[in-house]
Amino acid sequence: GEDVEQSLFLSVREGDSSVINCTYTDSSSTYLYWYKQEPGAGLQLLTYIFSNMDMKQDQRLTVLLNKKDKHLSLRIADTQTGDSAIYFCAEIPNSGGYQKVTFGIGTKLQVIP
Amino acid sequence: DTAVSQTPKYLVTQMGNDKSIKCEQNLGHDTMYWYKQDSKKFLKIMFSYNNKELIINETVPNRFSPKSPDKAHLNLHINSLELGDSAVYFCASSHRQGEGGYTFGSGTRLTVV
Numbered sequence: 416g417e418d419v420e421q422s423l424f425l426s427v428r429e430g431d432s433s434v435i436n437c438t439y440t441d442s443s444s445t446y447l448y449w450y451k452q453e454p455g456a457g458l459q460l461l462t463y464i465f466s467n468m469d470m471k472q473d474q475r476l477t478v479l480l481n482k483k484d485k486h487l488s489l490r491i492a493d494t495q496t497g498d499s500a501i502y503f504c505a506e507i508p509n510s511g512g513y514q515k516v517t518f519g520i521g522t523k524l525q526v527i528p
Numbered sequence: 529d530t531a532v533s534q535t536p537k538y539l540v541t542q543m544g545n546d547k548s549i550k551c552e553q554n555l556g557h558d559t560m561y562w563y564k565q566d567s568k569k570f571l572k573i574m575f576s577y578n579n580k581e582l583i584i585n586e587t588v589p590n591r592f593s594p595k596s597p598d599k600a601h602l603n604l605h606i607n608s609l610e611l612g613d614s615a616v617y618f619c620a621s622s623h624r625q626g627e628g629g630y631t632f633g634s635g636t637r638l639t640v641v
Contacts (some may be wrong), residue, residue, distance in 0.1 A: 463628075520569065
C-alpha cells in the first residue's frame with residue numbers, strides 16, 4: 416500500500432535473528448499488525464501492537480514501535496526454515512467509524528539452512 | 529472447524545464468463561472483507577460488509593458485485609471476466625473496528641484465460 420512501506424526481501428541464515436522493518440504514515444493508527452503468508456496460503460496474524468505500546472514480546476517474536484518516526488519492526492529470534500514466508504505490516508488508521516486495514520507490500524524472508 | 533473458508537481454492541475460466549467465489553466465517557465476526565492480491569503480492573481492499581451492510585466499496589469495476597446474505601457469508605460475483613482479473617482473492621473477517629486483527633481465508637486463485 417502507498418501508506419505502508421516495507422523492504423521487499425530479506426535473507427538470513429538459520430539460527431540468526433531477522434529484523435523486518437515497516438514505516439507507516441498515519442500517526443493516528445490505533446493498531447499495527449504483522450501477518451505471515453506462507454506460499455500458497457492465506458494471511459496468518461502473527462502479532463499486533465496497540466499504539467500506546469513501545470514493545471511487545473511473544474516467544475521468538477519482538478515487535479518494536481517508534482511512534483515518533485512511525486516505524487514498526489518485527490524481530491524473529493533464532494530464525495528457522497519454517498519462518499520463510501512473506502511478512503506483511505498493516506495499520507488500522509483511527510479515522511473513526513468503520514476502518515480498513517492498509518497493508519504494506521510484504522517482505523519476503525528467505526532462511527538459508 | 530475452519531474459521532474463514534473460501535471456495536473454490538482454484539478457478540480457471542475463460543474471458544467473458546461469469547463466476548462466483550463464496551466465503552463463510554464461523555467466528556461470530558461482524559465484518560467481512562474481500563481483498564485482491566496481485567502478482568506482486570500487493571493486497572488491496574475491494575469491499576467490506578458489516579452485518580450485511582456495505583461499508584467499504586473501493587474503486588472496483590462494477591463487474592464485481594459482493595453479496596452478503598447474512599453476516600457469516602460474503603460472496604463475490606464477477607461478470608464478464610477479463611485477463612486482468614487474474615489474481616488471488618482473499619476473504620477476511622474481523623470484529624468491528626478490526627480489533628484483534630483480521631482472520632483471512634486461504635485464498636482463491638483465479639486465472640482468466
